[in-house]
Amino acid sequence: MAAAADRFDVTCRDSTQPMDLAECRDALAGADVILPTLGDAFGAEAFTGAIRAKGLANFGVGYNHIDVDAARAAGLAVANTPGAVTDATADIAMTLILMTARRAGEGERLVRAGAWRGWHPTQMLGLHVTGKTVGIVGMGRIGQAVARRCRAGFGMEVLYWNRRPKPVEDARQVDSLADLCAASDVVVMAVAAAPETRHLMDAAALAAMRPHAVLVNIARGDVVDEAALIEALRAGRIGGAGLDVYEEEPHVPDALMGCENAVLLPHLGTAALEVREAMGRMALDNAIAIAEGRAPPNPV
Known part of the structure; x- marks a missing residue:
């Protein structure tokens, strides 16, 4: 998070619950890059409103919560964090x-x-x-x-x-x-x-x-x-x-x-601090590339 704050004006949600559709639409309209994760409602309907964002740098390797085709059609890049997990x-x-x-x-x-x-x-x-x-x-x-x-x-x-x-x-x-x-x-x-x-x-x-x-x-x-x-x-x-x-x-x-x-088990697959930190660093690298108009290192 400190590394992200060095590069971006960061908005961090207080809740650990998934983003609902309204939150996803607000994020797409207000942020340059979004770091979503499991359960966030980035289905096709999320991309029907105003969009400022350039891409989604997913925190995690799985991205079934993101309609990738809809995101791409709206002009957004999508990346994830393989390898780290x-x-x-x-x-x-x-x-x-x-x-x-x-x-x-x-x-x-x-x-x-x-x-x-x-x-x-x-x-x-x-x-x-x-x-x-x-x-x-x-x-x-x-x-x-x-x-x-x-x-x-x-x-x-x-x-x-x-x-x-x-x-x-x-x-x-x-x-x-x-x-x-x-x-x-x-x-x-x-x-x-x-x-x-x-x-x-x-x-x-x-x-x-x-x-x-x-x-x-x-x-x-x-x-x-x-x-x-x-x-x-x-x-x-x-x-x-x-x-x-x-x-x-x-x-x-x-x-x-x-x-x-x-x-x-309560979805413990990557639940080790060093693993989650590695995922975060990878997601941040993707986010920086997207913000700079470059292809992310780990595109979906």
């Missing part, structure tokens, strides 16, 4: 894989409730991760970082499904999402949010998963059909789910919170 998000994927497979969330709740009665040979048996097969949906920077961790740290076989052919060392691309789900013990959603990936993990894909398999989502909430997931968890058709994102953040359905076989 890769390792931290992959680390959260591993956290969720282990917590879900080994039932760590259930175990902690048991201890905190004072209900643990001591060790015994069949207490809370979970899925042994080492040597299993992980299927990664979306093999971009984050997907590849997850693959490296799974392969090198846990000796896992790595399969992946990508929207386009993409060779990745020591991993095997499969032809369909259904094939990936059927062959994997752990399925990790790392695909970019886009209209064509909404509810990509739907009831049919969940039905293709093995009964013991776990689903992890570190992408965006709407790439998973949340209602179908709740049904699969309640019926025991999959082993569990580890989620860092939700369809209607910050709302989490009561039915999902009631699933003991779900691990639920």
Whole structure:
């Protein structure tokens, strides 16, 4: 923020809640550059009024809250912060894989409730991760970082499904999402949010998963059909789910919170100070370039 103030006359919102449509329109009319983030309402309707801004330097790699085509049609550049978030998000994927497979969330709740009665040979048996097969949906920077961790740290076989052919060392691309789900013990959603990936993990894909398999989502909430997931968890058709994102953040359905076989985190993917600072510096570099009429270093 200090670096931004050295370069710009900065307006900082007091609220941490997403900007609504009126706020987005006001920002577009009054600022030269905007640094939006997750949930800010920069849909197509935001760009129908007066616009002074030259661009949106998004704070974050995901930008499904921005209608990029509408922004470009209105003459705005759009940039994001890839790279800075890769390792931290992959680390959260591993956290969720282990917590879900080994039932760590259930175990902690048991201890905190004072209900643990001591060790015994069949207490809370979970899925042994080492040597299993992980299927990664979306093999971009984050997907590849997850693959490296799974392969090198846990000796896992790595399969992946990508929207386009993409060779990745020591991993095997499969032809369909259904094939990936059927062959994997752990399925990790790392695909970019886009209209064509909404509810990509739907009831049919969940039905293709093995009964013991776990689903992890570190992408965006709407790439998973949340209602179908709740049904699969309640019926025991999959082993569990580890989620860092939700369809209607910050709302989490009561039915999902009631699933003991779900691990639920409050969107912690990049929640480390050095990572958020790196994201901010990258967003600021993009903002300065936009203000100076240059192409941003990280255009969408």
